[in-house]
Amino acid sequence: MSDRQTDALSRLWPAYGLDVPDGPAMPVDLADLFGRRAPVVLEIGSGMGDTTAAMAAADPDRDYLAVEVHTPGIANLLHLVERGGLRNLRVAEGDALYLVNGLPEGGLDAVHVFFPDPWPKSRHHKRRLIQPAHVALLRSRLRSGGMLHCATDWAEYADAMRETLDADPDLVDAYGGFAPRPAHRPVTKFERRAITAGRPVADLLYRRR
Numbered sequence: 001m002s003d004r005q006t007d008a009l010s011r012l013w014p015a016y017g018l019d020v021p022d023g024p025a026m027p028v029d030l031a032d033l034f035g036r037r038a039p040v041v042l043e044i045g046s047g048m049g050d051t052t053a054a055m056a057a058a059d060p061d062r063d064y065l066a067v068e069v070h071t072p073g074i075a076n077l078l079h080l081v082e083r084g085g086l087r088n089l090r091v092a093e094g095d096a097l098y099l100v101n102g103l104p105e106g107g108l109d110a111v112h113v114f115f116p117d118p119w120p121k122s123r124h125h126k127r128r129l130i131q132p133a134h135v136a137l138l139r140s141r142l143r144s145g146g147m148l149h150c151a152t153d154w155a156e157y158a159d160a161m162r163e164t165l166d167a168d169p170d171l172v173d174a175y176g177g178f179a180p181r182p183a184h185r186p187v188t189k190f191e192r193r194a195i196t197a198g199r200p201v202a203d204l205l206y207r208r209r
């Protein structure tokens with residue numbers, strides 16, 4: 001980590017961080033975490049955090065909970081929280097699925113999964129985040145009408161995501177196919193790489209019934 005990231009982590013973690021232990025679900029009281037009752041967006045795998053910070057800054061009436069396993073990315077996001085004076089962002093460190101297990105059913109307004117690790121080899125597909133059991137868990141944490149928004153630059157994963165999301169009886173495809181790129185999603189670091197490499201990006205937006 002850079003000195004700036006180390007400094008941000010040590011100073012800001014107590015106020016903005018949430019430790020996610022592996023193992024049994026740790027119940028999370030979202031109103032307590034944010035100090036208010038507002039719609040909550042969960043971002044899974046926030047990477048270096050630029051997108052999360054930009055979306056939270058542009059959307060002050062909703063609260064953003066980012067979850068990431070990569071400590072330098074978490075530290076960078078904490079730095080962005082301070083720099084932007086963001087009061088509606090918290091950062092969880094740990095495995096997203098353990099975090100989601102502890103979130104209240106129907107407690108989320110939206111879940112963002114932007115450029116999850118594609119695990120391109122067939123024998124690694126079982127490690128993918130978007131698979132039926134995980135989607136059922138994520139969907140259960142959405143309120144009725146809440147949105148699950150996924151984006152990927154990996155064409156085969158995009159098709160697999162669509163098949164998995166279409167098969168969930170409680171999700172409705174908001175666009176009847178791949179969605180047009182939403183203007184509210186800033187270009188992420190991984191998206192920039194994909195664009196440079198000439199890989200098209202697919203957005204998928206599904207609403208909980």
Ligand SMILES: C[S@@+](CC[C@H](N)C(=O)[O-])C[C@H]1O[C@@H](n2cnc3c(N)ncnc32)[C@H](O)[C@@H]1O
Nearest residue numbers: 045046047068069070095096114115188189190
């Ligand atoms: C390909 S990167 C995309 C990062 C960011 N969303 C972007 O578009 O720039 C995937 C991110 O997911 C994180 N990640 C992978 N598995 C995770 C898990 N189980 N829980 C939380 N984060 C995870 C990785 O550390 C990595 O930062």
